[in-house]
Each structure stands twice: as structure tokens, then as C-alpha cells.
Amino acid sequence: xxxxxxxxxxxxxxxxxHLGAICGWDQATMMPPGGNEARxxxxxxxxxxxxxxxxxxxxPDWFAAAEAGPLxxxxxxxxxxxxxxxxxxxxxxxxxxxxxxxxxSRCEHAWRSLRPANDWAGFLPLFEEVLNLSRxxxxARxxxxxxxRYDSLLEQYEPGMRSRQLDQLFGNLGGxxxxxxxxxxxxxxxERVLAPSGPFPTTQQKALGLEVMxxxxxxxxxxxxxVSAHPFCGGVGEDVRLTTRYDExxxxxxxxxxxxxxxxxxxxxxxxxxxRKLPAGQARSMGVHESQSLFxxxxxxxxxxxxxxxxxxxxxHFGPQPAFVPDNxxxxxxxxxxGFIRVDADEVxxxxxxxxxxxxxxxxxxxxMEARDLPERWDQLMQQYLGLSTKGNHKDxxxxxxxxxxxxxxxxxxxxxxxxxxxxQAAAMQQQLGPLxxxxxxxxxxxxxxxxxxxxxxxxxxxxxxxxxxxxxxxxDPAPFRLHLEQRYLA
Amino acid sequence: xxxxxxxxxxxxxxxxxHLGAICGWDQATMMPPGGNEARxxxxxxxxxxxxxxxxxxxxPDWFAAAEAGPLxxxxxxxxxxxxxxxxxxxxxxxxxxxxxxxxxSRCEHAWRSLRPANDWAGFLPLFEEVLNLSRxxxxARxxxxxxxRYDSLLEQYEPGMRSRQLDQLFGNLGGxxxxxxxxxxxxxxxERVLAPSGPFPTTQQKALGLEVMxxxxxxxxxxxxxVSAHPFCGGVGEDVRLTTRYDExxxxxxxxxxxxxxxxxxxxxxxxxxxRKLPAGQARSMGVHESQSLFxxxxxxxxxxxxxxxxxxxxxHFGPQPAFVPDNxxxxxxxxxxGFIRVDADEVxxxxxxxxxxxxxxxxxxxxMEARDLPERWDQLMQQYLGLSTKGNHKDxxxxxxxxxxxxxxxxxxxxxxxxxxxxQAAAMQQQLGPLxxxxxxxxxxxxxxxxxxxxxxxxxxxxxxxxxxxxxxxxDPAPFRLHLEQRYLA
Ligand SMILES: [Zn+2]
Ligand SMILES: [Zn+2]
Numbered sequence: 001x002x003x004x005x006x007x008x009x010x011x012x013x014x015x016x017x018h019l020g021a022i023c024g025w026d027q028a029t030m031m032p033p034g035g036n037e038a039r040x041x042x043x044x045x046x047x048x049x050x051x052x053x054x055x056x057x058x059x060p061d062w063f064a065a066a067e068a069g070p071l072x073x074x075x076x077x078x079x080x081x082x083x084x085x086x087x088x089x090x091x092x093x094x095x096x097x098x099x100x101x102x103x104x105s106r107c108e109h110a111w112r113s114l115r116p117a118n119d120w121a122g123f124l125p126l127f128e129e130v131l132n133l134s135r136x137x138x139x140a141r142x143x144x145x146x147x148x149r150y151d152s153l154l155e156q157y158e159p160g161m162r163s164r165q166l167d168q169l170f171g172n173l174g175g176x177x178x179x180x181x182x183x184x185x186x187x188x189x190x191e192r193v194l195a196p197s198g199p200f201p202t203t204q205q206k207a208l209g210l211e212v213m214x215x216x217x218x219x220x221x222x223x224x225x226x227v228s229a230h231p232f233c234g235g236v237g238e239d240v241r242l243t244t245r246y247d248e249x250x251x252x253x254x255x256x257x258x259x260x261x262x263x264x265x266x267x268x269x270x271x272x273x274x275x276r277k278l279p280a281g282q283a284r285s286m287g288v289h290e291s292q293s294l295f296x297x298x299x300x301x302x303x304x305x306x307x308x309x310x311x312x313x314x315x316x317h318f319g320p321q322p323a324f325v326p327d328n329x330x331x332x333x334x335x336x337x338x339g340f341i342r343v344d345a346d347e348v349x350x351x352x353x354x355x356x357x358x359x360x361x362x363x364x365x366x367x368x369m370e371a372r373d374l375p376e377r378w379d380q381l382m383q384q385y386l387g388l389s390t391k392g393n394h395k396d397x398x399x400x401x402x403x404x405x406x407x408x409x410x411x412x413x414x415x416x417x418x419x420x421x422x423x424x425q426a427a428a429m430q431q432q433l434g435p436l437x438x439x440x441x442x443x444x445x446x447x448x449x450x451x452x453x454x455x456x457x458x459x460x461x462x463x464x465x466x467x468x469x470x471x472x473x474x475x476x477d478p479a480p481f482r483l484h485l486e487q488r489y490l491a
Numbered sequence: 492x493x494x495x496x497x498x499x500x501x502x503x504x505x506x507x508x509h510l511g512a513i514c515g516w517d518q519a520t521m522m523p524p525g526g527n528e529a530r531x532x533x534x535x536x537x538x539x540x541x542x543x544x545x546x547x548x549x550x551p552d553w554f555a556a557a558e559a560g561p562l563x564x565x566x567x568x569x570x571x572x573x574x575x576x577x578x579x580x581x582x583x584x585x586x587x588x589x590x591x592x593x594x595x596s597r598c599e600h601a602w603r604s605l606r607p608a609n610d611w612a613g614f615l616p617l618f619e620e621v622l623n624l625s626r627x628x629x630x631a632r633x634x635x636x637x638x639x640r641y642d643s644l645l646e647q648y649e650p651g652m653r654s655r656q657l658d659q660l661f662g663n664l665g666g667x668x669x670x671x672x673x674x675x676x677x678x679x680x681x682e683r684v685l686a687p688s689g690p691f692p693t694t695q696q697k698a699l700g701l702e703v704m705x706x707x708x709x710x711x712x713x714x715x716x717x718v719s720a721h722p723f724c725g726g727v728g729e730d731v732r733l734t735t736r737y738d739e740x741x742x743x744x745x746x747x748x749x750x751x752x753x754x755x756x757x758x759x760x761x762x763x764x765x766x767r768k769l770p771a772g773q774a775r776s777m778g779v780h781e782s783q784s785l786f787x788x789x790x791x792x793x794x795x796x797x798x799x800x801x802x803x804x805x806x807x808h809f810g811p812q813p814a815f816v817p818d819n820x821x822x823x824x825x826x827x828x829x830g831f832i833r834v835d836a837d838e839v840x841x842x843x844x845x846x847x848x849x850x851x852x853x854x855x856x857x858x859x860m861e862a863r864d865l866p867e868r869w870d871q872l873m874q875q876y877l878g879l880s881t882k883g884n885h886k887d888x889x890x891x892x893x894x895x896x897x898x899x900x901x902x903x904x905x906x907x908x909x910x911x912x913x914x915x916q917a918a919a920m921q922q923q924l925g926p927l928x929x930x931x932x933x934x935x936x937x938x939x940x941x942x943x944x945x946x947x948x949x950x951x952x953x954x955x956x957x958x959x960x961x962x963x964x965x966x967x968d969p970a971p972f973r974l975h976l977e978q979r980y981l982a
Binding site (some may be wrong): 016019030033359 | 503506507509510511513514517522523524525528529530532534535536537540660710711712713714715726727728729730768832952
């Protein structure tokens with residue numbers, strides 16, 4: 001009885017979140033600029049309502065009563081996830097929730113024009129407000145959870161993960177990755193790579209993107225593809241909204257972006273329908289989410305066997321050219337080159353971008369660094385990790401990401417966790433189903449079936465470590481990722 | 492203090508309505524089909540929340556306290572409009588609200604397939620249920636408001652309007668309109684009208700539509716144009732969402748549809764920013780709303796001076812053809828022909844469609860007629876007003892409109908009230924600013940300025956009668972409408 005009441009209560013919350021997800025998507029894709037202030041206010045009110053739904057006074061009683069009653073094992077997990085959501089929401093005062101939502105919307109919206117203008121001075125006061133509120137939130141969470149301030153934010157995106165583990169992980173990567181980057185660059189120095197020559201009209205790029213999404217099993221009855229400044233995968237499981245952005249001079253970026261978001265989308269579309277409206281039915285963590293997008297983008301789409309299938313599709317949409325030969329595509333899509341922009345980075349240098357952000361955001365949140373010092377610190381770490389200077393070049397430096405504009409501190413490690421989880425999954429899949437080569441060339445559905453069975457259908461019904469161990473036989477382990485890079489880039 | 496609390500409370504309601512408006516727009520324009528069930532549930536939860544916001548137990552106390560305190564005249568009106576919204580939401584028992592909503596969606600949903608199948612027998616039981624519940628709602632509202640049952644429904648769409656006035660109005664129209672229709676038809680019998688010859692590609696039609704919207708002063712920073720099966724004007728004042736549908740064989744319908752919705756949109760965009768989030772800041776009534784769309788569509792866009800400006804735009808988008816000559820456009824857009832379908836009717840025969848529906852819906856609600864007698868009565872009135880029989884042809888007869896399927900009895904008179912208000916406004920404008928001819932040809936901004944000053948900026952701060960009298964010097968008066976028709980169609 002109490003469990004039933006809880007289900008109804010959390011389903012209502014899910015409905016509110018549905019409205020927020022669609023209006024958030026609209027804000028980034030469809031909304032005219034003059035609509036932003038009203039939208040920010042409306043979403044702020046919704047955030048308060050969602051928060052209030054989780055502050056319902058009867059919840060603790062219902063939790064206690066439900067725990068006393070008979071529950072299936074899955075209902076017990078479901079209850080645990082409800083409690084987690086409740087705990088997260090009750091750590092922060094409503095005023096702070098509202099203030100964060102407002103400041104985040106404002107900063108993010110301004111960022112959309114400040115970044116292209118390279119306007120750090122215009123961005124700083126908005127960002128200081130976001131940081132200030134995020135620190136307050138981190139303090140409140142840290143106290144309630146008995147964690148450090150940064151770990152309390154990390155816990156939102158990757159439950160159970162601690163910065164101590166990340167220090168170890170990045171320590172491990174730091175031990176071999178710089179050398180691997182050098183080796184790969186040495187090896188690729190004399191490689192001849194042809195760049196596809198454009199222009200590539202947006203409509204054609206979109207048509208190709210839709211075709212590739214279909215090949216990857218995206219369900220168009222439950223989702224769509226649009227354009228936004230910063231690509232994302234939003235919406236709800238029944239209606240997943242992907243976005244990308246097109247550059248008519250470059251066909252490679254938007255396509256890989258679409259494939260990446262399609263990985264996110266298939267996870268969302270593959271979550272178990274029976275649990276969809278409850279916390280236990282949501283994606284496990286952002287790291288697991290990124291593992292799906294990176295599985296699609298890195299393990300699958302940059303694999304020579306996939307590029308061999310992509311080549312004729314490119315020719316069909318843009319006409320034949322020497323750059324579209326599979327071997328060249330493979331060289332193109334595995335080109336390693338330290339660069340400024342995280343989202344454009346190859347999979348070998350990508351972890352360096354994440355390490356930089358992890359160090360900075362931890363220091364910002366722990367109060368060891370101030371917002372105004374961001375450009376200098378960014379420049380210093382970019383020089384150290386990738387040998388590049390971003391001095392004065394804010395738009396390609398510390399202004400490049402959307403994450404901090406709305407206070408999503410603690411998110412960045414998810415990308416590298418995802419890359420590592422994905423490599424573990426690919427290794428396990430090959431052990432169980434045979435070489436990826438053949439699967440990609442002839443049996444993509446077997447790959448999707450494996451992911452459905454081992455990842456998607458479990459939603460949040462398993463903790464990340466258990467999910468990963470059952471699927472791959474190992475907890476978090478960077479070894480398969482290292483092996484993958486060595487085999488793809490040095491073999 | 493209490494007034495401030497009320498402002499905050501109603502602003503929250505407005506934010507919820509904002510989310511509903513955007514998600515409703517998305518449902519009609521963007522949503523993939525598989526998303527509908529989840530969306531319907533989410534919007535259902537939102538409707539309950541909005542209703543609950545108006546049932547807040549403290550509201551009567553806040554109203555009383557606010558009334559006792561010092562209020563500016565505008566705040567007093569604002570309070571009055573808050574009370575009106577509160578009263579409307581609290582007149583009906585929750586069970587009845589729920590039953591109506593359910594029966595309405597069931598009937599509306601079935602209607603979408605029953606209408607094309609001409610299936611009156613299948614429609615009748617569903618419609619009887621809707622009618623039965625609408626009668627109950629009307630009784631409850633009538634008792635609370637001290638009005639007749641039908642008037643209590645009319646009050647929802649056109650506050651202050653009574654069926655006694657509508658009887659007078661339609662009595663007046665009935666006295667001269669049938670003869671006018673005959674005269675116009677006689678006069679047009681030998682007129683040669685060229686139909687534009689297509690196809691007219693959708694992208695070109697949209698480009699033309701956007702250009703015409705810009706000419707009509709639509710603010711694209713606060714709105715956009717999309718496609719939906721049933722055109723509408725939605726969104727919120729800060730972000731107005733118009734829709735249309737394109738037929739590649741016909742350039743005339745989508746364009747006039749866009750112009751009509753642009754009239755609705757400019758009203759919404761022109762509502763006073765300071766009042767936007769409160770009931771007093773909303774559009775005055777559905778009649779006033781339709782007066783703006785019909786001003787744009789009928790008074791303005793079908794005027795020869797406007798068609799002279801439209802001609803070169805049509806040529807630019809579709810190439811020259813004889814049908815695009817201004818004189819032919821004028822004949823095309825003022826063609827009068829009695830037909831079955833209200834939404835396709837010209838401005839001369841349109842009131843006959845409304846009179847028929849008014850008579851029938853009033854009798855249905857007042858219990859003077861039963862649902863099963865609808866087809867016969869419809870046929871009889873169609874023969875009487877337009878000389879057409881709908882015997883056995885339900886899909887082009889009593890099944891053609893969506894309004895009654897979800898119980899929106901009392902809405903139809905808004906269309907003719909709008910046409911009459913629009914004619915009054917056009918007459919007053921000409922008296923004050925000079926002939927429309929010149930204004931349309933050379934000074935459209937003067938027209939929009941007049942509407943802004945006399946209609947848009949007043950939102951619901953004036954009652955309809957006062958708004959209209961101040962703007963035009965007259966309360967509701969069909970004479971300018973008659974004069975307009977005589978001058979345009981018989982001069
Ligand atoms: Zn991602
Ligand atoms: Zn209209």
C-alpha cells in the first residue's frame with residue numbers, strides 16, 4: 001500500500017520532469033532568443049515543484065512503511081533509488097535550488113553569445129554567481145553525505161565514485177598516456193590523410209545522419225534529430241531528442257556527434273518500459289551513459305569495419321572522392337592531434353581534456369581556486385598536458401564547455417569513466433560473441449542485443465560496480481582501454 | 492501584502508501554464524507519434540497541478556485581505572480578474588472536471604476517425620456523454636453565477652456577453668445577410684477568376700509566409716512559425732508559436748491562415764509586459780482575440796491595397812502568372828460561395844455557419860433539443876441559411892467541428908463577435924487615421940500602432956464593452972460590419 005503510494009508519487013514527479021525535459025530541449029533548439037527570460041522563470045518554478053514533490057512530508061513515513069511490507073527484490077531496489085532521489089532533494093534549501101536554476105539558465109544563455117565573442121569579462125560575473133551557488137550546494141550536500149564538497153557533487157552523476165578513485169585512475173592514465181600520445185604521433189607523422197573536400201550542405205549531412213541513426217537502430221517513432229549550439233541527448237525515454245550542429249566545410253564532426261548522441265539515445269530508448277516512470281528505471285549514471293555514447297562513437301563507429309560500411313553512404317550523399325576510401329577514413333578518424341577543443345578531440349588525447357577539467361573543477365568547488373583565475377590555470381594545464389597555450393583565447397579555452405555555465409560541476413569525469421567502461425564492455429563482448437570486426441561488418445543487431453541485455457535493461461536496478469562486473473567480469477579497470485588504444489593506434 | 496502574495500501565487504500558475512503551452516505546441520508540431528501517451532500523462536498531471544493552484548485554501552482570505560488594503564485602480568482590476576479565474580476553477584466539483592476531461596478526450600479522439608468515416612451512429616453515444624456532462628457543468632456554473640445554463644458557458648469565452656445580446660445580434664444579421672449573399676452571388680456570377688496554378692513547394696510557401704509575417708510586424712525574437720495538422724496560435728506572449736499547414740497545390744489557404752494567426756500573435760506579443768504573468772494581463776476574450784486575427788485576415792489582408800503589395804511577393808517566390816495580378820487576387824480572395832465547411836467559408840457566408848451553431852448549441856445546453864436530433868436540425872438550418880442540404884452527409888455537416896467533441900459549447904459566437912469587433916475597429920481607425928487604402932499601402936505601422944494603443948496594451952484591464960467603446964466610440968454594433976461587406980462586395 002505504501003509502496004503503491006510511493007509509485008504514484010514518483011510517477012507524478014516523472015511527469016513534471018518530462019515537461020522540463022521537453023521545455024529544456026525546446027529552449028536549446030527551437031526557442032527564439034526573446035523567449036529565454038520567461039522560459040528560465042517557468043523552468044525555475046518547475047524545479048521548485050519537482051523539489052517540493054521530493055519534500056512531501058509523508059515520504060519518510062511511506063518509505064518506512066514500504067520497507068516493513070513485503071517487497072520483491074526489484075521493488076526493494078526501486079525503493080532504495082526513491083530514497084536516493086529523496087535524499088538528494090532534501091539536502092538543499094528550496095531558495096538555493098531556485099537561485100541555482102535561475103543563475104544557471106542566465107549564465108548558460110549569455111554564454112551562447114559570449115563564447116563566440118571571446119568575452120571572458122562579460123562571462124565572469126555570471127559564472128561567479130553560478131560558482132558561488134554551486135559551492136553552497138556542495139557544502140550542504142557534503143555535510144549531509146559525509147563526503148568532501150567535490151565528492152558530494154560527483155555523487156550526483158556517478159553514485160559511489162570518489163575523487164580518491166579518480167586520482168588513482170588519472171594517475172594510472174597519466175603514467176602511460178603521454179608516452180602513448182607521443183608514440184602515436186611519431187607513427188602518424190608520415191601518414192598521408194586526405195581531408196574530404198566540401199562544401200557538405202546541411203540538408204545532405206542531416207540525411208546522412210538520419211540514415212546512420214537508422215543503421216544504429218535509433219527508433220524514430222520515439223525520438224528525433226535537431227540542431228543546437230551544443231549537441232546533447234535530451235527528452236524522455238519515450239521521446240528522445242538528439243541534437244547536433246553542422247559545419248558545411250566539415251562532414252566528419254557532425255556525423256560522429258550524431259553517432260555519439262545515438263549511443264546515449266539507444267540507452268534511453270532501451271531502458272525497461274515497466275520501470276520508466278520511477279527512479280530505478282532511469283539510466284544508472286552519467287559514466288554509464290557516456291559509456292554507451294562512447295561505445296557507439298569510439299569502439300564501434302571509428303572501427304575500420306564500420307568505416308567500411310560508412311564509405312559508400314558518404315559517396316551516395318556527397319559523390320565519390322578519394323578521401324572517402326575506407327582506409328583513408330580510418331586514418332582520418334583515428335588521427336591523433338592535441339587540440340584546444342574537448343568535443344573535437346580524438347580518443348587518445350581526450351582524457352587529458354578531462355583531467356584538466358577535473359583538477360580545475362575540484363579546486364573551484366573546494367575553494368582552492370577562484371573563478372577569476374580560471375583562464376590562467378586553464379592555459380597552464382593545457383600547456384602541461386597538450387603543449388598548447390590558450391592565453392587570451394577564451395572561446396577555445398575555458399569558455400568552450402557548457403557544463404560549468406549551469407553549475408554541472410562533477411560531470412566531466414563521466415567522460416573518461418565512460419571511455420573506460422566502454423572499452424571493458426567491448427572486450428567482454430568480443431570474448432562472448434567473437435571479434436568486433438565481424439559483428440560490426442555483419443551483425444550489428446548482435447552488438448545492440450548484448451548492450452540491451454547487459455546494460456540497457458538494467459537501468460538503475462543494479463549499482464554501477466555490479467552492473468559492470470556482471471557485464472564484463474571486472475569492476476572499473478583501465479587496462480582494456482589501454483589495450484584498445486595500443487591495438488588501434490600502435491599495432 | 493496579501494496582494495503581493497496573490498501576485499506571486501498567480502505568477503507561479505502562469506509559469507505552469509507556460510510549460511503546458513510549450514509542451515502542447517510540441518505535441519502538435521514536433522513530437523514523434525510514440526511520445527504521445529507519455530505526453531498526455533504529463534500534461535494531465537500538469538492540468539491537475541494548475542487546477543490545484545487555483546484551489547489553494549488560502550486564496551479566499553488573500554482576496555478579502557487584498558480588497559481591504561490600498562490598491563491602485565489597475566491592481567483592483569487585477570484582483571477582479573484573479574477572482575474570476577479562481578471562481579471558474581472552483582465552481583465545478585472535481586469529479587465532474589475529471590469526468591468531462593475524460594469523456595471529452597475520448598469523444599475527440601474517436602471523432603478523428605469517425606468524421607472521415609461519416610459515422611454518426613458511432614459518434615452519438617460518445618457525444619451524448621459529453622453533452623450530458625456539459626449540461627451538468629452548465630447547471631453548476633449557472634447556479635453559481637446566476638445566469639442561464641448557456642450564458643454560464645458563454646461567460647467562459649466572452650465575459651459579460653449574454654445570449655439575449657446574441658439573439659439581437661444574429662436577428663440583425665439574419666435581417667440583411669441572406670439578401671446580401673444573394674446580391675453578391677448575382678454580381679459575381681459572371682466574374683472571371685483565375686486560380687493560381689501550382690505546384691507551390693512548401694519551402695517557398697514558408698519563405699513567403701515568413702516575409703508576410705515580417706511585413707505584418709511579427710516579432711521573430713519572440714515567436715516562430717511551424718507546421719501542424721490543425722493550425723493554431725500557441726505558446727506564451729514572450730514566445731508566440733504559430734502553425735499552419737501547406738498544400739502544395741494551393742498557395743492561397745496557408746498564406747491566409749498564416750495571416751490570421753499572425754493577428755492572434757501580434758495581440759499576444761502586444762500585451763503589456765508588466766501584466767504578462769497575471770490574469771489581468773491576458774487577452775480580454777476569445778471574441779477580442781478573433782477580432783485581431785480577423786482584422787488581419789479580413790479587414791487588412793483581403794483589402795485590394797494589401798493584395799497589391801502581395802502580388803509582387805507571390806511573383807518573386809513562384810514566378811509571374813496571370814492569377815497573381817492584383818485585380819485577380821482581389822476577386823479570388825473575395826469570392827463568395829455558400830459551402831458546407833465553416834473553416835473554408837468566405838467572410839460573407841461565415842456568420843451563417845456561426846448562427847446555425849449558436850442556435851443548436853444553446854438548445855442542446857438548455858435541454859430544448861437532444862443529441863440524436865442534431866443531424867436533422869443541422870440539415871434544416873443549412874437549407875434555411877445557405878440553401879444546402881447535409882442529409883446523410885454528416886462529415887461535412889454536424890461532424891465537421893472539433894469544438895463540441897470536447898465540450899467547448901459557447902465558443903462559436905466568438906468568431907462572429909470577432910468579425911464585428913474587427914469591422915468596428917477598422918471603421919474607427921479610418922475615421923481617426925484616414926482611409927485604409929492609404930494606410931495599408933503606405934503606413935502599416937500606423938495601423939499596428941492604433942491596435943497596440945486601443946486593444947493590445949489593455950489586455951484584460953478593461954471589460955470588453957469598455958475596451959470597444961473607448962476604441963471605437965460604440966459598444967457592440969453590427970452596422971460597420973454590414974457597411975464593410977456592402978462596400979467591399981457590392982460597391
Ligand atoms: Zn555524451
Ligand atoms: Zn482564430
